[in-house]
Structure formats: structure tokens, C-alpha cells
Amino acid sequence: MDYTKIPNTAFVLDEQLLRNNLSLIKNVQDQAEIEIILAFKGFAMWGAFPIVQEYIKGATASSLYEARLCFEEMKTKAHVYAAAYVPDEFEELMSYSSHIVFNSVAQFNHYYKQTLTAKHKISCGLRINPEQSDVEVDLYNPSSPKSRLGVLKDFMPEKLPEGIEGLHFHVLCESDSYALEKTLIALEQRFGDYLHQIKWINMGGGHLMTRKGYDTQHLIQLLKAFKKKYNVQIILEPGSAFAWETGVLTTTVLDIVQSRGVKTAMLDVSFTAHMPDTLEMPYRPKIVGACNPDSHSKFVYRLGGTSCLAGDFMEPYAFEKELQIGDQLVFKDMIHYTMVKTTMFNGVKHPDICIWTKENRLKTIRKFTYHDYKSRLS
Numbered sequence: 001m002d003y004t005k006i007p008n009t010a011f012v013l014d015e016q017l018l019r020n021n022l023s024l025i026k027n028v029q030d031q032a033e034i035e036i037i038l039a040f041k042g043f044a045m046w047g048a049f050p051i052v053q054e055y056i057k058g059a060t061a062s063s064l065y066e067a068r069l070c071f072e073e074m075k076t077k078a079h080v081y082a083a084a085y086v087p088d089e090f091e092e093l094m095s096y097s098s099h100i101v102f103n104s105v106a107q108f109n110h111y112y113k114q115t116l117t118a119k120h121k122i123s124c125g126l127r128i129n130p131e132q133s134d135v136e137v138d139l140y141n142p143s144s145p146k147s148r149l150g151v152l153k154d155f156m157p158e159k160l161p162e163g164i165e166g167l168h169f170h171v172l173c174e175s176d177s178y179a180l181e182k183t184l185i186a187l188e189q190r191f192g193d194y195l196h197q198i199k200w201i202n203m204g205g206g207h208l209m210t211r212k213g214y215d216t217q218h219l220i221q222l223l224k225a226f227k228k229k230y231n232v233q234i235i236l237e238p239g240s241a242f243a244w245e246t247g248v249l250t251t252t253v254l255d256i257v258q259s260r261g262v263k264t265a266m267l268d269v270s271f272t273a274h275m276p277d278t279l280e281m282p283y284r285p286k287i288v289g290a291c292n293p294d295s296h297s298k299f300v301y302r303l304g305g306t307s308c309l310a311g312d313f314m315e316p317y318a319f320e321k322e323l324q325i326g327d328q329l330v331f332k333d334m335i336h337y338t339m340v341k342t343t344m345f346n347g348v349k350h351p352d353i354c355i356w357t358k359e360n361r362l363k364t365i366r367k368f369t370y371h372d373y374k375s376r377l378s
């Protein structure tokens with residue numbers, strides 16, 4: 001990608017890098033003889049769906065709108081899981097769904113009869129909590145015993161209610177196959193009896209198979225063995241893995257301010273509005289040509305977001321040269337969980353959405369205007 005050809009400010013997806021990830025994911029799918037679907041909550045840039053569909057056919061949705069997006073733009077019915085369903089939306093939701101997973105037995109009991117009235121067959125499932133995860137950040141750990149997500153073993157009926165064809169768990173986040181292996185052991189210990197009663201099991205997301213060093217052969221062996229043992233169809237629904245390291249967010253230095261020995265480069269992007277995980281999780285995004293400062297660093301700057309939130313900044317980075325107003329900064333790996341989470345807080349302008357094509361051309365998919373901001377508020 002030639003950053004000099006990218007106008008600021010923009011999310012830019014690199015088509016070739018996306019294709020590399022898709023090809024790896026499809027390979028795992030084919031070798032393990034399972035189904036891998038895209039979790040929209042992590043990546044829903046539908047302008048890129050024609051590329052995604054060359055490799056992967058399905059998607060998982062966590063709301064009515066995601067399910068509709070799947071139906072309209074992936075041209076297929078979605079696997080749906082939501083923490084709780086809204087009565088007014090359920091009828092429409094069914095029309096976009098092939099599978100519906102319930103977060104509690106009560107929700108299943110409430111809606112099961114309605115699913116039988118749908119024009120097509122809907123396969124119902126139940127989300128369970130195997131209480132085993134390698135996720136250390138509480139905000140991203142759905143498997144704690146007090147979690148509201150998924151039924152604990154103690155609250156399971158002895159036999160699965162009639163109509164439940166599948167089980168679903170999601171307890172991993174940016175994890176490797178060895179974390180999944182541990183989860184499967186806990187799953188068998190706690191829910192082993194039910195595994196012979198189901199047609200399919202959805203092992204959620206968090207399988208970061210496109211990260212360098214991920215042992216995909218181990219994953220494939222694990223899944224094959226599980227499938228053989230229980231004779232079930234396996235579904236994985238990663239989000240991050242699809243868009244992992246597939247693009248950037250570019251920005252410009254608008255000003256440089258000083259206060260008590262701290263220099264801050266003010267940018268035309270916002271951490272809270274455009275990269276919320278950097279503050280929520282929190283994590284430090286990687287920047288082209290910058291690193292963490294040490295005692296030898298000469299050109300050290302905090303990076304300030306454009307909103308008025310006091311905490312909308314990143315602690316200092318060291319640069320190779322003095323920053324100037326008008327310089328371009330490039331944040332790496334800014335495609336998954338960014339666009340899907342952005343806001344227009346403060347009325348800040350949303351970055352353009354672009355694709356850097358495999359023919360090395362910049363294609364702008366979307367520019368945002370005042371009307372996008374205004375239309376959300378009244």
C-alpha cells in the first residue's frame with residue numbers, strides 16, 4: 001500500500017491482505033470439514049463482502065440489523081445469537097435467520113413455538129458457558145461464573161428441551177488453538193452428556209488463526225477429532241481473524257501543543273470515536289515509523305484525539321524525526337472492531353472508507369457528510 005496516495009483521514013482495507021486471510025480460513029474450513037462463518041460484530045464492511053463471498057459463504061449476526069445485512073449483502077440467511085431477543089423484532093429476525101441461538105432456556109421457551117411458524121426451517125440452539133477461557137481482560141471474558149452470557153452447567157435441564165438442535169459457546173478472544181483445546185476439555189467435563197444429543201456445535205469466535213505463529217494444523221486435528229467423537233457439525237464464527245492486520249487508519253497532524261514538558265501532536269482522528277478499543281481495552285496501536293520511547297528518544301509526542309474528551313489521547317510515542325503540522329501518521333491493523341464501533345461523538349467527521357485494491361489502486365467506498373451526523377440525532 002502506498003500511503004502517500006491515501007487522502008486523510010481514512011480506513012483503508014488492503015484487498016490482497018484480506019484475500020490472504022480468507023484463503024487461510026477457507027483452507028482450515030475445508031481441511032477440518034467444518035463451517036467457518038464471519039462474525040459481523042468484528043468486521044461488517046459490506047463493500048468488501050463480494051471478496052469475502054469468494055471464500056466464505058455465511059455470517060453470524062448479533063442483532064436484527066446485522067441479520068438483515070447478512071441477508072441483503074451476503075445473500076444468505078444468518079446464524080443469529082443475541083443476549084436477549086426483542087419481541088417486536090423477532091418475526092422479522094426469523095426471516096433473515098437459518099439458526100437462532102438463545103442465551104437462556106427461558107428465552108428458548110418463549111420463542112420456540114414462534115420459530116415453528118416461520119416460512120423456512122429455523123434450527124434452534126442454546127448458548128452455554130463452559131467456564132474455561134484464557135482471556136484475562138474482564139471486559140472481554142464471557143466465561144466468568146457470574147457472566148450473563150450462556151447457561152451454566154448447574155442451570156441446564158437434565159435433557160435438552162425438544163427443539164434444541166445445537167449448542168453454542170463463545171469464550172475466547174484473540175486466542176490460539178491450545179486455549180480452544182482447554183475449553184473443549186472443560187466443555188466435555190461439564191456438558192459432555194449433551195454433546196451426544198445435538199446436531200451442531202458452534203464454537204464461537206476468538207480463534208485468531210490468521211495471526212503469525214497460530215498452529216492451524218493443531219486446530220484442524222482438534223476439530224476433526226471432536227467431530228468424529230460426537231458426530232456433530234462444527235461451526236466457528238471468528239471476527240478478528242478475518243480482518244486481522246488487513247489495513248490502516250491514516251491521519252494528519254493538525255497542531256502540536258505543549259503543557260508542562262509534554263508535547264502533544266493533535267490529530268484529525270479520535271481515539272474514543274474511531275479507535276475506541278485503544279481506550280476501552282486498553283491497548284496501544286502500532287504506528288508506522290514510531291515506537292515506545294526510551295531515554296535516548298529525541299522526538300517524543302503524546303497523540304491527541306480530536307474530540308474534547310480529556311482522555312482522548314495515547315501516551316507518548318517516539319518518532320524518527322520531529323513531527324510537523326501536516327505530517328501523515330498511519331495507525332496499523334485498524335480494520336477489525338474499528339469501523340463497527342465508531343461514533344460521531346462531538347460531531348467529529350468519520351474517516352473515509354477505502355479499499356487498496358490488489359491492482360494497487362485506491363478505491364473510495366464511502367465518504368461521510370454532515371447529514372450522516374445529523375440523521376442519527378433526530
Ligand SMILES: Cc1ncc(COP(=O)(O)O)c(C=O)c1O
Pocket residue numbers: 039041042081170172173174204205206207237238239240241
Ligand atoms: C458470540 C460471539 N461470536 C463471535 C465473536 C467474534 O469473536 P472474534 O472477533 O474475537 O473472533 C464474538 C465477539 O465478541 C462473540 O461475542
